[in-house]
Amino acid sequence: MQYYSLAVIPGDGVGPEVMKEALNILHVIEELHGGMKFDSQTFDWNCDYYVKHGNMMPANGLEILQDFDAILFGAVGSPLVPDHISVWELILPIRRRFEQYVNMRPIKLLHGLESPLRNKGHDDLDFVVIRENTEGEYTNMGGRLYQGLPYEMALQNNVFTRFGTERIIQYAYDYAEHHRRKNVTAATKSNAMNFTMTFWDEIVKEVSGKYPDIHTNLYHVDALAAYFVTSPERFDVVVASNLFGDILSDLGGAIVGGLGIGPSGNINPEKKYPSMFEPVHGSAPDIAGKGIANPIAQIWSVAMMLDHLGFKEAYDLILDSIEKVLIDGVFRTPDLGGDASTRELGNAIANTLKKTAGIK
Missing domain, CATH: 3.40.718.10 (Isopropylmalate Dehydrogenase)
Known part of the structure; x- marks a missing residue:
């Protein structure tokens, strides 16, 4: 069994909503693979944290993160805090301190779209x-x-x-x-x-x-x-x-197909420091709390994290499952022309993963 430590920062707006679905996919992959296990720790570093404490993360936040194997990030940004503060005091310090000098962004038209x-x-x-x-x-x-x-x-x-x-x-x-x-x-x-x-x-x-x-x-x-x-x-x-x-x-x-499906990786290729994986769609405060955010970008970001850690087959399986759900067309969030909720689309992808692997 290979154990990995994972720092989870859901962030603001729709971040916690899509993160929940992505972590569910990660749990399915753990069950499917059988040889990997993620020990996750969640941090409430976001704009609400800034309003309470005057900073986006604790003074020793980077020291806390540096020993994790990977970081899974949701979104940052709120009308309560100017964007240059939320970005410059959270995302950019992480990228620089951990030498995540590669930002990787696949531009791929998924089957079904x-x-x-x-x-x-x-x-x-x-x-x-x-x-x-x-x-x-x-x-x-x-x-x-x-x-x-x-x-x-x-x-x-x-x-x-x-x-x-x-x-x-x-x-x-x-x-x-x-x-x-x-x-x-x-x-x-x-x-x-x-x-x-x-x-x-x-x-x-x-x-x-x-x-x-x-x-x-x-x-x-x-x-x-x-x-x-x-x-x-x-x-x-x-x-x-x-x-x-x-x-x-x-x-x-x-x-x-839109920013709702786009993943990204902030990568330290040498793996001296943890890399960070996040969707590119932002916090979308206009739809936060409505349960209609598209979780594909966050789920795809999990797949990129697994690929970075050496599990290319898990990446392929997640992407294949996403495409099967899109081809089927039953579960689509409003940004994709449907009326499915975040939870419904996430569950559909998870169930497809289980079906592919023969898990009941």
Whole structure:
């Protein structure tokens, strides 16, 4: 029996609702596999916690998390707390402290769903966005001067190090090679950002030279966004800086059915620190408490966690079960055109898992 420690942070809004269904799927996988067991500990670090304590997590929160094998995150954000506080005091410190420098986002049209893109099918929409996750445009360097005065100013610095840039591009090519992908597309804007993005381009060219069998595309991010819509079939692996990857991956989610189904992994490839897995849909306060949030993104994030820990067969089984439920079409939440509840869709996926494995 392999034992794993799992930190669970349900967060805000619909986070606790979808997390409950995801943990149920994890319990089914434990029963199915028989050789793995997760010891889960739940932490109530969210915006309500901030209102009570003045911070998003305890002062020793990162020390508490560092010994876990993985972190499962729900969502963060509430009208009670400004977004820059909830994000900068919870998610971003975790990503940076644990060197989760890879943000992995599959862009895959699941069977049973249709893309909003006319004439684009499942073979056209199956790639991955690999986003640099710890520096770039999302560095806490800058400030504001003369607030409230006519000459007020704000400064936000973009920071690209050779170490950080090289390792994310290297990861993208290694991923492409390992998964037998034919091309890597790098997002740039070197025609306008003449320091950081020319630096990025140079490192793309250096790293790509080590992989002669993988074709490299270097596209300006605005053109790349257009290609996501007009010809997504051209992509296998897309690698981008922090800001560009954030925007492109959300666009990718939209063309495969919406953010309600999109998972992500914040990965420390060396496994020196725990990686964190979360849906990308946010806390959705407008539907929180109504029981209609789509749990697929959180469930798929569990599958990504299992794959990261070495259980690829569990990943495949969960994804196959999700697709079977979608193909059947009986249980769909409102964002997918149905009237099923979060619980009903989660149970349908769990029951499909059990049926596939012969568990009564």
